[in-house]
Amino acid sequence: MTLAARDVRWNAGGRMIVDGVTLAAAPGRMLGVVGPNGSGKSSLLRLLCGLRNVGSGVVTLDGGNIRDLPRRAIARRIASVEQHAGTQENVTVEDVVRLGRTPYRGALSPWTEADEAALERALAQVGMDLRRNQPWATLSGGERQRTQIARALAQEPSELILDEPTNHLDVRHQLDVLSLVRGLSITSIVALHDLNLAALFCDEVAILNEGRLVRSGPPAAVLTAALIQEVFGVHAEVHASEFSGRPHIEYRLD
Amino acid sequence: MRAVVVTGSAWLPWSIAAVASLALLCLAIALAMTVGEMQIPLAVVMRALGNATLDLGYAVSPIQQGVLLDYRLSRALFAASCGGTLAVCGVILQALLRNPLAEPYLLGISAGASTGAVAVMVLGLGGAALGISGGALLGAVLAILTVALLAAGSGGTSERVILSGVAAAQIFNAATATIVTTFASAEQARGVMFWLLGSLGGVRWPDVWLAAPVTLVGFAICLAHARTLDAFTFGEDAAASLGVSIPRVRLVLFATTAAMTAIMVSIAGAVGFVGLLIPHAVRLVVGPRHIRLLPAALVTGAAFLVVADILSRTLIARQVLPIGVVTALFGAPAFALILTRARRRA
Numbered sequence: 001m002t003l004a005a006r007d008v009r010w011n012a013g014g015r016m017i018v019d020g021v022t023l024a025a026a027p028g029r030m031l032g033v034v035g036p037n038g039s040g041k042s043s044l045l046r047l048l049c050g051l052r053n054v055g056s057g058v059v060t061l062d063g064g065n066i067r068d069l070p071r072r073a074i075a076r077r078i079a080s081v082e083q084h085a086g087t088q089e090n091v092t093v094e095d096v097v098r099l100g101r102t103p104y105r106g107a108l109s110p111w112t113e114a115d116e117a118a119l120e121r122a123l124a125q126v127g128m129d130l131r132r133n134q135p136w137a138t139l140s141g142g143e144r145q146r147t148q149i150a151r152a153l154a155q156e157p158s159e160l161i162l163d164e165p166t167n168h169l170d171v172r173h174q175l176d177v178l179s180l181v182r183g184l185s186i187t188s189i190v191a192l193h194d195l196n197l198a199a200l201f202c203d204e205v206a207i208l209n210e211g212r213l214v215r216s217g218p219p220a221a222v223l224t225a226a227l228i229q230e231v232f233g234v235h236a237e238v239h240a241s242e243f244s245g246r247p248h249i250e251y252r253l254d
Numbered sequence: 255m256r257a258v259v260v261t262g263s264a265w266l267p268w269s270i271a272a273v274a275s276l277a278l279l280c281l282a283i284a285l286a287m288t289v290g291e292m293q294i295p296l297a298v299v300m301r302a303l304g305n306a307t308l309d310l311g312y313a314v315s316p317i318q319q320g321v322l323l324d325y326r327l328s329r330a331l332f333a334a335s336c337g338g339t340l341a342v343c344g345v346i347l348q349a350l351l352r353n354p355l356a357e358p359y360l361l362g363i364s365a366g367a368s369t370g371a372v373a374v375m376v377l378g379l380g381g382a383a384l385g386i387s388g389g390a391l392l393g394a395v396l397a398i399l400t401v402a403l404l405a406a407g408s409g410g411t412s413e414r415v416i417l418s419g420v421a422a423a424q425i426f427n428a429a430t431a432t433i434v435t436t437f438a439s440a441e442q443a444r445g446v447m448f449w450l451l452g453s454l455g456g457v458r459w460p461d462v463w464l465a466a467p468v469t470l471v472g473f474a475i476c477l478a479h480a481r482t483l484d485a486f487t488f489g490e491d492a493a494a495s496l497g498v499s500i501p502r503v504r505l506v507l508f509a510t511t512a513a514m515t516a517i518m519v520s521i522a523g524a525v526g527f528v529g530l531l532i533p534h535a536v537r538l539v540v541g542p543r544h545i546r547l548l549p550a551a552l553v554t555g556a557a558f559l560v561v562a563d564i565l566s567r568t569l570i571a572r573q574v575l576p577i578g579v580v581t582a583l584f585g586a587p588a589f590a591l592i593l594t595r596a597r598r599r600a
Contacts, residue, residue, distance in 0.1 A: 049495055072499075074497070075496050078495075085489075085492065088354065089542040090541065091542050096488075099484060099485055099496060102484070105481060107478040107479070108478075199423075203420045
């Protein structure tokens, strides 16, 4: 196990946001985190990348407590893509992706061949290499998301954490972004709203409700009609897709 | 690992720009030295400077040599130091707070420093041990803490920080006014009010020896954080996930900005708008990367305040406007421009 949470709790404003979650990301696999609004998905992801300190429990990276690691060491291992990354600075695609090299550079160290190689690789992986000079302000939502993913890849992480990367994207871009992440040979943890996307792309799915982990496992074991009814309060029918063999969820309006 | 040539080839235009802007700054300083009750031609200024630095032995009247070296050079050098410092502080605060309006004056840091300095001047707070600069530093730190408390209490978003700064500035300005009206003699009050608006009239060499090291050391600390500041482009969480230790960086850079602002305020009073105007103007030319932005802001801010000082002595014949009035004259319209630009983007 590379990145794992053991019985983590976190509260804010007197409310328990994450309540005793135990979860592990299998190396090289894609773990989907689903759950209703306010179920603690984003907070759990922030705990996992060490951006917030757990109230109790422990987040471990390769077995060691993430709290004991310097920020820079964490940043070389775990990269994260926020839900709404925005800036008023007049930066270009390349400027943003270069930021991914920050954890590898001292105050005075020059831009090295390794930095350049990581930059080029990351730009190419998301297909933004030909638009490297385009200003951030002129990018569409999908291009911004891809640029942020490239920035994360430039960190050369072994774990990639994405908070609802398909938010505000059209269906084409949703599929593009998730295919891109799935094609990477690194561990990824992705918060998703769309249960069908989670079923289609994730190796494992964890379902959260009111800060608690309800169940985790392969999509077919977790995304069942009964659990969807219980957690989301929605009547759904789940059957195996004849194209992908994975669960396909249809919602019923009765 | 070997440095890549790609970035190396970009050095030439930047070094040319650096040399050119430094030359312009020196020219502005020399021009500033020609202005005063006694007009002294630029050629004489150059000869006096040659005598002083390289011992060239040009014939310059002792009175002119004295005025130039004892009063005008120190004044111009301090103006440069002060302008550069305030511009750099603006860059730092705008990056840390991710707000285009952040700068020492609007955030109340200058007001806090003024209160501290006035408390020492008028009330004799802390006696000789503290000094005016020490009082200003205490005031500046107190102002930053006040802003932080107000901002944290109101949710801590970047707009709230600015509003908290405006509130803190009001509190400290009121405190200053209370001290002056209650405890100062009429003569003290006149002196303090003039100093509060920003004045370079009283600057002498000891002030330069205090200000210049603060500028250089402060600038070096900020420049060492150039990449860290870039990492704040998408906010604090994004910076943290890029490996930046937010509490440490905040502590170091807020303390540095407070010290830089406090020393300048203790000497020249609260000079506004330099920290607002210069970073934005410079960003348009050199782009958002701090490794270029910081040096450019330092030199441009320095030149700006030297020129503002020239204008303060020439706009109205035989009268000296407070330097803060001149910077506000240019800064306020620029402030309005930034506000409308920000609204268009939102």
